[in-house]
Amino acid sequence: MQLLEMKWTEVAKLSRDMPVVIPIAALEQHGPHMPVFTDSLLLGEVVRRVSEPLQGRVLLAPLLWLGNSHHHLDFPGTVSASPRVYLDVLIDLAESFLFHGFRRLVLLNGHGGNIVPAQQALFELRQRYRSRSDVLLLSATYWTAGGNPNEADSSFRQTQMGHACEWETSMMLRIQPQLVGDYAATEDVEWGRAFAPANRAWVTPDRSPLGHIGYPQEASADKGETLFRVFAAGVVALLERVIAWDGKDWDG
């Protein structure tokens, strides 16, 4: 069910055990060859694909395109909420549904910079509702929600998500090829975990002069279809577990 198409009187009649899925993405630079709306377009396609098998069993909120992208602000076209503002936006988004009695909320994420804020926002909200053992607050990122593209197709060179990379460029070639620039001319940019096992605080120019990370020149529309299929299946499987959750046993 798409929240944006419903009347409040229809929402009022829904089961409060129905999971609410809130897609969160971004509007930020994606290298010299990909549009700034990439994360929102890709997550929108994942949501479109999961909405059919879950028809009538989850409530889908509209996608939030404003994300935590301050680390990309050196590149024009990036639009970002600062981390503390973004935390409050996510908390208010989720709490609106709690206020109306919904108990199972999933922040479904499509942008790396949102991972930590999504976890932190729900962590803070859980403290606010600490006596409510019936409340389930989850965040998940679509490319780590369960599906593994390397198991589906051994021709992928990447084994992890980058940025405007083989994976993202392939998916964009699948849905909006006219928005993809000269990806064949891009150069490899490694992930650069040079400070492991510590976590370095970084801005994108620390890691990539043109903004991408990974191997975009390996992209193809066929790979993009595989990625969408695998990632959507992972998200569906996750949401099926949220639907089936009996309030006690998640792993059983």
Ligand SMILES: [Zn+2]
């Ligand atoms: Zn992206």
